[in-house]
Amino acid sequence: MVDVNKLRETAKEVISREDVRELIGYRPGTYGFRARPAFVMGPDEAGELIFTPACVNNLASYIVLEEKLPVKRGEEPDLRKVAVMVKGCDSRALVQQMEEKAYERDRILVLGIPCTGVVDMAKVEARFPNILELGEIALEGDRFVLSFNGTKEEVAKEELLADKCKRCRYPTPLVYDELLDSEVERFADDDYSDVEEMEKRAAEDKWAYWEEKFSRCIRCYSCRNVCPMCYCEDCVLDRLQPQWMRRSVDISENTAYHISRAYHLAGRCIQCGECQRVCPVDIPLMELNRKFYKDVEELYDYEPGTNVENPPLLSTFKVEDREDFIM
Amino acid sequence: MAEKNEDFEPNIVAFLCNWCSYAGADLAGTSRIQYPSNVRVIRVMCSGRVNPLFVMNALQQGADGVLISGCHPGDCHYMQGNYYARRRFNLMRNFLEYLGVEPARVRMSWVSASEGAKWKEVIEEVTNGVKEVGPMDQFKRRQLNW
Amino acid sequence: MAVQKLSKDKVAEALGELCKFRLIAPAKSDDVVVFKRIDDPAEAYLEYGNSTIPPKKFAFPQTETLFRFIKGSPELTEANVEEEGTTVIFGLRPCDARAMAIVDKLFAWDYDDPYYLKRRELTTLVGMACIEPPSVNCFCTSLGGSPFGTEGLDILLTDMGDYYLVQAFTDKGKKLEKTLSSQLEDGSAGDEKKAKEMALASEGKIRRSIDTDGVPEKLPDLWDNELWQKVSAACLGCGICTFLCPTCHCFDIQDEVEEGEGRRCRMWDSCMFSEYTVHASGHNPRPTRKERTRNRVNHKYSYYPGRFDVIACVGCGRCINLCPVNIDILDILEQVVDA
Numbered sequence: 001m002v003d004v005n006k007l008r009e010t011a012k013e014v015i016s017r018e019d020v021r022e023l024i025g026y027r028p029g030t031y032g033f034r035a036r037p038a039f040v041m042g043p044d045e046a047g048e049l050i051f052t053p054a055c056v057n058n059l060a061s062y063i064v065l066e067e068k069l070p071v072k073r074g075e076e077p078d079l080r081k082v083a084v085m086v087k088g089c090d091s092r093a094l095v096q097q098m099e100e101k102a103y104e105r106d107r108i109l110v111l112g113i114p115c116t117g118v119v120d121m122a123k124v125e126a127r128f129p130n131i132l133e134l135g136e137i138a139l140e141g142d143r144f145v146l147s148f149n150g151t152k153e154e155v156a157k158e159e160l161l162a163d164k165c166k167r168c169r170y171p172t173p174l175v176y177d178e179l180l181d182s183e184v185e186r187f188a189d190d191d192y193s194d195v196e197e198m199e200k201r202a203a204e205d206k207w208a209y210w211e212e213k214f215s216r217c218i219r220c221y222s223c224r225n226v227c228p229m230c231y232c233e234d235c236v237l238d239r240l241q242p243q244w245m246r247r248s249v250d251i252s253e254n255t256a257y258h259i260s261r262a263y264h265l266a267g268r269c270i271q272c273g274e275c276q277r278v279c280p281v282d283i284p285l286m287e288l289n290r291k292f293y294k295d296v297e298e299l300y301d302y303e304p305g306t307n308v309e310n311p312p313l314l315s316t317f318k319v320e321d322r323e324d325f326i327m
Numbered sequence: 328m329a330e331k332n333e334d335f336e337p338n339i340v341a342f343l344c345n346w347c348s349y350a351g352a353d354l355a356g357t358s359r360i361q362y363p364s365n366v367r368v369i370r371v372m373c374s375g376r377v378n379p380l381f382v383m384n385a386l387q388q389g390a391d392g393v394l395i396s397g398c399h400p401g402d403c404h405y406m407q408g409n410y411y412a413r414r415r416f417n418l419m420r421n422f423l424e425y426l427g428v429e430p431a432r433v434r435m436s437w438v439s440a441s442e443g444a445k446w447k448e449v450i451e452e453v454t455n456g457v458k459e460v461g462p463m464d465q466f467k468r469r470q471l472n473w
Numbered sequence: 474m475a476v477q478k479l480s481k482d483k484v485a486e487a488l489g490e491l492c493k494f495r496l497i498a499p500a501k502s503d504d505v506v507v508f509k510r511i512d513d514p515a516e517a518y519l520e521y522g523n524s525t526i527p528p529k530k531f532a533f534p535q536t537e538t539l540f541r542f543i544k545g546s547p548e549l550t551e552a553n554v555e556e557e558g559t560t561v562i563f564g565l566r567p568c569d570a571r572a573m574a575i576v577d578k579l580f581a582w583d584y585d586d587p588y589y590l591k592r593r594e595l596t597t598l599v600g601m602a603c604i605e606p607p608s609v610n611c612f613c614t615s616l617g618g619s620p621f622g623t624e625g626l627d628i629l630l631t632d633m634g635d636y637y638l639v640q641a642f643t644d645k646g647k648k649l650e651k652t653l654s655s656q657l658e659d660g661s662a663g664d665e666k667k668a669k670e671m672a673l674a675s676e677g678k679i680r681r682s683i684d685t686d687g688v689p690e691k692l693p694d695l696w697d698n699e700l701w702q703k704v705s706a707a708c709l710g711c712g713i714c715t716f717l718c719p720t721c722h723c724f725d726i727q728d729e730v731e732e733g734e735g736r737r738c739r740m741w742d743s744c745m746f747s748e749y750t751v752h753a754s755g756h757n758p759r760p761t762r763k764e765r766t767r768n769r770v771n772h773k774y775s776y777y778p779g780r781f782d783v784i785a786c787v788g789c790g791r792c793i794n795l796c797p798v799n800i801d802i803l804d805i806l807e808q809v810v811d812a
Contacts, residue, residue, distance in 0.1 A: 031681075032609065057797075131609065195425075198425065203424075220743070221711050222713050226797055247727055248536040251466060251469075253468075255465070256466065278709075280526075281505050282503050291425045292422065313414070314411070325417060
């Protein structure tokens with residue numbers, strides 16, 4: 001567990017540095033067990049920072065989400081660093097962004113959090129519904145301890161752990177300037193059993209499954225906006241000329257949307273699971289991303305977001321790439 | 328799902344590279360080789376120019392099958408366009424299969440400018456494959472509610 | 474007219490009877506509850522808290538055709554809403570019904586929107602009182618609503634254990650009661666009294682609140698306040714808060730063409746998207762999420778009451794529950810009050 005005092009002290013130090021503009025971390029949410037992103041602009045604000053298993057957001061998204069206004073005449077652009085707190089999975093988003101040359105390494109200052117797993121807030125709220133007063137979640141051994149309303153409840157880690165954490169290969173950040181705790185041993189691996197199960201189904205069954213899921217989509221684009229890898233300034237989904245996806249919401253356009261979204265993450269998705277977490281209608285988006293993730297690993301021996309030196313998967317090739325599907 | 332219909336004549340959209348496959352198809356024509364007329368050709372400069380979204384969009388707009396054809400590896404007029412295409416479509420094809428779109432609908436081939444006969448074989452195979460799986464009805468733009 | 478009651482044994486039968494109309498009821502797929510067209514009473518799922526997506530789309534569809542056209546022909550075929558037929562929305566929560574009453578004001582304002590108003594005319598709203606507030610973030614009582622509120626409803630059902638108390642308030646509601654006359658029985662005055670007590674008890678269980686007095690007047694003065702930067706810093710710019718809001722009603726109009734035929738249609742739009750205000754020149758008068766968040770709050774709590782004397786928020790709590798980054802409208806309003 002990250003020591004909160006150490007975290008706050010480090011943050012205070014970092015935000016006091018002249019070359020750091022802001023620090024993105026976590027702070028308690030507005031109700032129940034929620035935590036929310038914090039944007040610390042000065043040393044006096046560092047005191048509210050936390051890190052608990054409730055800190056689910058991938059803050060790497062904010063590095064690329066910033067909407068910059070044009071610099072006014074006579075003013076200089078603010079080139080100071082942005083400091084960001086990242087878990088293992090989130091750090092891979094930074095690696096992948098830098099692999100794609102989204103920005104230079106010296107633009108960010110990374111506070112790494114060796115992570116032992118975060119909760120799935122939906123599971124927590126299903127188990128402990130209607131908690132308004134701020135509660136706290138801590139991991140003690142193999143149990144989550146939830147404190148709220150003056151009581152304490154213990155739940156086996158497995159029961160509340162987010163699904164992505166059960167497959168996590170990189171609990172310790174892959175890139176950091178400062179590590180806030182000692183490294184965490186890898187405690188899980190990915191066997192793609194869920195993807196394989198779907199692959200075995202008949203075409204009709206697969207489509208029936210996805211048709212039901214896609215028809216629920218309301219195209220709020222939260223899955224796109226939350227994604228740390230979706231940072232095109234001019235998204236293909238927003239274009240009107242040519243208009244790849246119509247704005248009308250029906251099974252055809254929704255499917256087109258989901259194909260495009262998932263395909264654009266082929267060889268880029270780093271499995272942080274944010275898209276699925278934010279979906280208001282519970283579309284299992286990670287099942288789409290994981291298909292690509294599995295194929296990319298099996299066909300091209302490539303794992304996104306693990307090495308800044310790797311060239312992006314689809315802008316490179318090997319002469320000996322598989323071509324048994326070609327006539 | 329797909330009704331098996333003996334009379335079903337599929338629409339197949341083929342994206343052919345200018346330098347090899349288009350010339351190959353042209354050779355098939357000038358050599359008077361007969362092949363199924365279900366294919367609608369769209370000429371592009373290179374198979375590497377084919378955006379995977381073209382495939383999706385063609386299927387949405389009413390294609391029952393899509394073929395992407397380019398130069399053999401090593402023969403690309405632009406040195407490496409077909410290598411990129413190969414990666415892209417391997418992933419796209421697998422993904423569409425994962426969603427329940429039969430792999431027979433999305434095919435890729437290498438046809439050189441001298442392979443008029445191969446072009447005929449490819450088109451026959453693709454057409455028969457699509458006939459086998461029937462009309463594309465998963466996410467065609469349906470004019471429901473229109 | 475005496476109050477009526479509907480025995481729970483007869484709910485399926487009553488729903489079966491209503492299936493002759495276009496019946497909309499809550500249904501569950503996976504863990505998501507949404508309102509949808511029901512043809513079989515077994516599909517209805519009435520033991521729900523509140524639906525993820527409000528039933529507003531049955532008056533104001535996410536995508537709807539306004540008219541169709543054919544290439545080369547000057548003729549337009551207008552959409553005929555009448556064809557959709559009489560609609561019964563069964564089991565919606567009082568907040569969502571109240572939201573429809575609020576949005577009605579806009580669609581009948583300077584220009585009568587024929588599509589929306591026709592649909593509303595054809596729709597009967599059968600509400601389901603909240604015995605327990607469905608969510609920890611409910612705050613309807615702060616905005617003039619109530620878990621047993623009747624504004625906008627034609628009929629209110631109250632779960633009394635073995636049966637539902639049925640109270641009709643409008644002509645449409647009474648007409649629907651007649652349709653169900655063979656399923657309904659006479660209720661007693663005691664039931665009504667008990668329902669009133671339950672209403673009070675339920676209101677007492679609503680735990681979040683905000684004092685909105687003076688907020689509409691105060692908001693314009695806070696235009697340049699630094700609070701907007703703070704509350705919007707985490708915003709991702711997605712459409713969850715607006716698409717899931719029962720009172721949000723912005724739309725975009727587009728033409729869609731297919732093989733010589735086309736249609737003009739309108740679809741939901743969200744002020745949280747950057748596309749929403751971007752000009753053809755590329756200039757965007759709301760260039761960042763700060764301006765967009767400010768607009769969302771101002772629209773609900775200042776512009777709308779300025780025009781229609783009612784705040785365009787019913788306190789259903791959806792935007793709080795489902796915001797991916799825990800942006801909380803009550804938190805924002807508290808900062809507005811304190812500013």
